[in-house]
Amino acid sequence: MDSFRSLVLERYSCRNYDSARPVTPQLISDVLEDARLAPSACNRQPWEFWVILNDSKAREAVLASYGREWLATAPAFIICMGREEEGWVRPFDSHSHIDVDLSIAAEHICLSATEHGLGTCWVCNFDPDVLRRGLEIPAGLRPVAIIPIGYPAEGSKVPEKKRKAPEEIIRWFL
Numbered sequence: 001m002d003s004f005r006s007l008v009l010e011r012y013s014c015r016n017y018d019s020a021r022p023v024t025p026q027l028i029s030d031v032l033e034d035a036r037l038a039p040s041a042c043n044r045q046p047w048e049f050w051v052i053l054n055d056s057k058a059r060e061a062v063l064a065s066y067g068r069e070w071l072a073t074a075p076a077f078i079i080c081m082g083r084e085e086e087g088w089v090r091p092f093d094s095h096s097h098i099d100v101d102l103s104i105a106a107e108h109i110c111l112s113a114t115e116h117g118l119g120t121c122w123v124c125n126f127d128p129d130v131l132r133r134g135l136e137i138p139a140g141l142r143p144v145a146i147i148p149i150g151y152p153a154e155g156s157k158v159p160e161k162k163r164k165a166p167e168e169i170i171r172w173f174l
């Protein structure tokens, strides 16, 4: 990948994985190094990443929390969790920046995975209670995103990017 723009264009929400092709802990560790290096408010790094590979009970918990068939094709999952007590809170309006920090780290994961030839998809529409019970997530730790990760299924293509036009979203003060 020779430029950041190419990487951005290559990343897409992959919803069909090659389940026969495992991802190694080494590969996932390498991807997570890019999450570890992500910026965060006041450098609090209020995160934890739970990696679910072959543990069948943990896999079932993830699948139960988001009942879409495609999710089961993923050979691995990274659960991005926020440590509630560690997030920076803006004093003016008491707004916690945990979700912002976790989102940056999660997107580092997705872009890094793309560079490694892996597919990912943000999943936030999961049932947090089901996930919490299934993975025995302690109080004070909040699952923010499930990131399935694996090699895209044979024949997968990057879909066309459907995005708003610059004029719709950028306001210049020249």
Ligand SMILES: Cc1cc2nc3c(=O)[nH]c(=O)nc-3n(C[C@H](O)[C@H](O)[C@H](O)COP(=O)(O)O)c2cc1C
Pocket (backbone or CB within 6 Å): 011, 012, 013, 014, 121, 122, 123, 124, 125, 126, 161
């Ligand atoms: C915060 C967030 C939550 C998302 N949650 C889900 C989800 O629960 N399920 C899903 O299939 N895709 C989910 N997506 C993926 C979006 O649908 C996808 O990013 C968007 O349609 C643009 O497509 P692209 O990622 O292929 O460029 C989520 C994306 C983001 C950023």
